[in-house]
Amino acid sequence: MKTFAESNFPGRLIAVEGLDGSGKSTQIYLLKRWLEAEGIKVYFSEWNSSELVKSATSKGKKRELLTPTTFSLIHATDFADRYERHLVPLLRAGYVVLCDRYIFTAFARDVTRGCPPDWVRGNYSFACAPDLTMFFKADLEVSLNRILEGRPKLKFFEAGMDLRLSTNPYESFKIFQGRILEQYMAMSQEFNFVTMDANENVEKQQVLVRKLVSERIELKKFKRRSPLPLPPSLRDEREDKEKEEDKAA
């Protein structure tokens, strides 16, 4: 699997992976704030797939219609939509794109559900690999506590209830997350994850994140240039408008 850099995209993609409650979202948010302050063309890709795909996915989840295979495929559809409509254009335009979760989330989750690893990977093979993947590894107990502290209402698929691991959603969630963590660990080398110690405090982690990013990605190449001058036609229009406004005043 080639990275975006190896595939000659002008942009770069940085992904964070890890269990829910590993603190990865906080870290990528702080990374984004720093890159923005540095004047980097950065984009934080939120999950905004098109309405159609979203509607099918939520219907499947609500009505518990999904099997491991259709769960995998509908999420691959969702990812493809986001990839083709959103990530590729940004990366073509030379952005540093930050992704909270990428294809490895699907690999870990779908394989845990029993899908063959090669099949899942093959389906996602249209996507380039991130130029940097940080894997936030917290102790399973720590992640579980962060999520389960508030006794949230766990959704059926989120808790892995479809795997019939336990009739108790919390128990099921724990076993499910444990298995996902195993899958992440097994992929770590193959996909060059940089493992981050997510048990460490937030500031210390962020120092490491920023250091790593500046080592791996030649950030000055991605600086926003000063705003482009307007083309003459628009410039004239604007000047005319300003004159008119002056007159009116």
Place this chain on the structure above:
Amino acid sequence: MKKSHQFYGSGIPRVKAEDLGGKLIVIEGADGSGRSTQIAELVNWLETSGLPTVQVGLKRSTLVSEELEKAQEGNVLSRTTLSLFYATDFADQLENIILPALKAGFIVLSDRYIYTLMARDMVRGMDEAWLKNLYGIAPVPDAVFYLSVEPEELVQRNLSKNATLDYWESGMDLGLSRDMFDSFLQYQASMQDVFKTLQKTYGFDIVDANRSVNSVTKELRKKIAALIEEQ
């Protein structure tokens, strides 16, 4: 009936191909090739003979058919996305209808199958190896009949039935021609070329469907009867 199915590739988690009995019969062909007419004939004949049947076809899943229909109307999804959406539709019917029916020994009649989905994508330049992996979930049918009709004849049939040509069946998204009539002919010709390539791998039975409904029905019945008597 003997149990003799296998999957093209990795199959479906926790489903053993050995447990699949019944017969899976696929009718492939373009719009206007007479697929639905022939399937109706076959269902009638099989059920009268006391054999239980189930029918499936593209874009008929509970999970995504509605959204897929809308996506097509607006042509809003990119290539890979649309392709995976169709695969989801197929997989949903596979797990909820085809596999249970085969386990129960039914005869499943499939109005199109993975080959149309693959051919459409291949005409649009998608990677064949990627498609083969994706559709490795599909069981190998007991028979695939490709109803072959010349593009010129397809135009006539489509126009006499609907008085118009379908956007997708004319391959209008490919920008072959702004003229729908020309685009239809070109697109259907390339689809047939791809089917010929796929035929080499998948060994379809190519049925000349330029003929009358009756003679096609006769040929299909004869072949399917032989298939059912095999065991």
